[in-house]
Amino acid sequence: MSILLDRATRVIVQGITGREGGFHTEQMQALGTNVVGGTSPGKGGTKHLGVPVFNTVADAVKATGANATGIFVPAPFAADAIMEAAAAGITLIVCITEGIPIQDMIRVKDFLRGYPQARLIGANCPGLITPGEAKIGIIPQRITSPGHVGLVSRSGTLTYEVASSLSAAGMGQSTIVGVGGDPVLGLTFRDVVQLFEKDPATTHLVLIGEIGGSDEEHAAELLAKGSRLKAVAFISGRTAPEGKRMGHAGAIISGNRGTARSKEEAFRKAGVEVAETTDDIVGMLR
């Protein structure tokens, strides 16, 4: 079992003929992901990496019954690509692209309110993987192994680091979700924790947060209400310098939230152990 993604998920790749899109499609296929097609405007009707290419997502969904997508298109086109996927009826949208303008993402988030069945992961994220079954994105399968630890993270390489030490210790993962590091995101920590909570195959939970925003605090509030998962959290950036601030608008909105201390305290209050280094996570999870 897993969350969001398994062998049966029918995946397309938006930007499949690009360098990044192509490379990672091959990786996804190598794991056994059910890639049913891709899109690349102007190249509809051709084949790439053994799957049909369509001009639009709507065409791809009609022909293949795809229900998930990985987006690898350049930043100027990524916001539109997300909305196109939602409008075509895709229910799991994973946007890997980094550098999307924040105002574009704010408009995307508003647009998605009209498509409540569509779940967005990212943007600017490594995607997700259900080890041994399927992945959408760029998490290297080599460092993962099937098991019962749910892993949710805001960072890319730190996720790999933790997944790799879990695997080395014989603690496999149910699903690994990189929610991304941008200020305006799709699924939040809290959303992903809720999904893990309902997944019978997930018994343990690792949360890798970082400074900024208050998504970790919101997840902690949820866990404080009671959880069946044995959870460990880690926050990176506790010694990072405060950004050179300008104006007061940000402080009025966020107050004291967003610091490493605030996040760690929120997790401790919720009964979640907080690891000092990523090396400590495995030991604390046992």
Next chain:
Amino acid sequence: MKLLEYQAKEVLASLGIAIPPGVVARNADEAVAAFARLGPVAVKAQVPVGGRGKAGGIKLARTADEARHAAEQIIGMEIKGFKVPLVYCESALEIDREIYLGFTVDRDARANVLMLSAKGGMDIEQVAEESAESIARLYPNPWRGPLDFELTQLVYDAELGDIARPLVALIKKLYRAIPDYDALTAEINPLVVTKKGDIVAGDAKLEIDDNSAWRHKDLEQKYGGVVEGDPYEAEAKKRGLTYVSLDGDIGIIGNGAGLCMGTLDLVQRAGGKPANFCDIGGGAKAEVVENALAVILMNPKVKGVVINVFGGITRGDEVARGVVTARDNLNMKLPLVVRLSGTNEEEGREILKRNGIEPGVSGWEAAKKIVELIRAGVRG
């Protein structure tokens, strides 16, 4: 990109918002010329940080001599790490009331929020803490922007109903900074109501999203490069790297922001003081590692470097060879500890050892090792 006050005011003026008459001066003579044109002026340091008033970066000039002195004192002074490149000489306003107006991205709400308060001025953060309700808020629809009736409600909520009409018009103009310029934060504090009843932007702060630079090439051309920030940060930016300057003596290179921050935490935990950190992004190409190492070593305070690379798809032996080449090309003599993992990591560690570089199995071990080496005064 954080705009300077005069730049932000130029943008506001382009949106139709009234600003006081003002002139940029790059030296004392230009400040005197500004005085001749405008009469008594406030001479204001132009730096992209707050708190310049308290740092002595704003002086009133009632005579040409005072304008000269003020400019001489302020230009070139350092405010929170920024050398003041120029001053903005601005006519003083006859203030009747001070209002706070701004917008920013509310991360929790994943939306823009407009904020308005009758209690403008310096201590708006205190107002927010003590009486949050005196700051009225509106979350405008991001596709169509705020509607008149919504803004009217905002203005009445802020108890500024007596000037509702001009304020609604002004906020609509300010909001255009979002669709027209990809602004993330704009702040007019104070928004001044003059004794004559005009509404004028007393100060202005504006931050434009770096992710949208490709949509606003003109802005970067016009406004980029006025402030000389940290020279190392500028060099790193030229080389396409993310770099942050700190105060210590250990250089840090990592791939990915999270891993970099994590390594920073580990070095401090081991008792070391980071001098800087450089994020080389997802992969770990030899050329990129060399670029990063070159920038890290520009800072003469650096006594040793720790490199923490997690290779997902990247091969460990390739990373190791890249590090060795970079060190040799740069003729680096300082202690260097490299933690790498990925495919062929064992082989990578062997290559490092053969070339006199300390390999670390984990980030924590590497952090402890570099701190030890620097304490012992070891030369690589």
